[in-house]
Amino acid sequence: MSINIAIFASGNGSNAENIINFFKDNNNVEIKIILTNNEYAYVIERAKRLNIPCFIFNKTELKNSNIVLNKLKEYDIDFIVLAGFLLKIPENILNVFPKKIINIHPALLPKYGGKGMYGKKVHDAVIASGDEYSGITIHYVNKNYDEGDIIFQKKCEVKNNDTPETLAKRVHSLEYNFFPKVIKKVLYENF
Numbered sequence: 001m002s003i004n005i006a007i008f009a010s011g012n013g014s015n016a017e018n019i020i021n022f023f024k025d026n027n028n029v030e031i032k033i034i035l036t037n038n039e040y041a042y043v044i045e046r047a048k049r050l051n052i053p054c055f056i057f058n059k060t061e062l063k064n065s066n067i068v069l070n071k072l073k074e075y076d077i078d079f080i081v082l083a084g085f086l087l088k089i090p091e092n093i094l095n096v097f098p099k100k101i102i103n104i105h106p107a108l109l110p111k112y113g114g115k116g117m118y119g120k121k122v123h124d125a126v127i128a129s130g131d132e133y134s135g136i137t138i139h140y141v142n143k144n145y146d147e148g149d150i151i152f153q154k155k156c157e158v159k160n161n162d163t164p165e166t167l168a169k170r171v172h173s174l175e176y177n178f179f180p181k182v183i184k185k186v187l188y189e190n191f
């Protein structure tokens with residue numbers, strides 16, 4: 001029997017695709033569905049191309065109904081991965097998936113986290129701060145943005161001439177390299 005995964009993504013979905021490819025030939029882990037709150041997200045095209053079902057919902061449906069939770073139940077989901085997902089996960093979902101939801105953040109939490117700290121905004125803030133290092137943080141999800149227990153961090157340099165785009169590229173390559181491996185480790189330890 002395989003461990004069934006749902007990926008939530010709000011935008012481009014390059015991490016989602018990378019995770020799907022990583023587990024493609026793994027008989028123990030199956031990416032069952034992608035969920036997005038953004039009907040224009042490029043991740044929807046990726047899902048089509050990769051032959052993964054995709055479910056689109058809006059913020060109100062997520063916050064005030066069981067529509068998303070029911071979709072997770074319908075697909076018999078065991079574990080949830082947030083890969084560039086913008087909204088807060090509501091308690092009805094958190095309660096059913098305790099310590100079974102993880103997120104990736106494109107900086108070294110607890111710095112540069114919280115509401116609205118997403119994608120380019122994070123890299124803008126890191127560059128403005130003059131920090132020598134940025135990196136990635138993979139953490140469990142709880143009811144506050146970016147505050148759940150940290151599972152893994154990896155640093156990279158911030159260079160003097162970095163723009164948000166060049167820094168994002170360096171951070172993305174850490175994400176592509178480490179996120180699938182960390183997901184695998186967490187799954188094998190917990191199931």
Ligand code: GAR
Binds near residue numbers: 009122
């Ligand atoms: C990733 O860099 C991820 O760390 C970040 O959004 C990007 C999504 O890229 N997540 C956050 O900022 C969460 N606060 P992708 O859609 O190409 O995977």
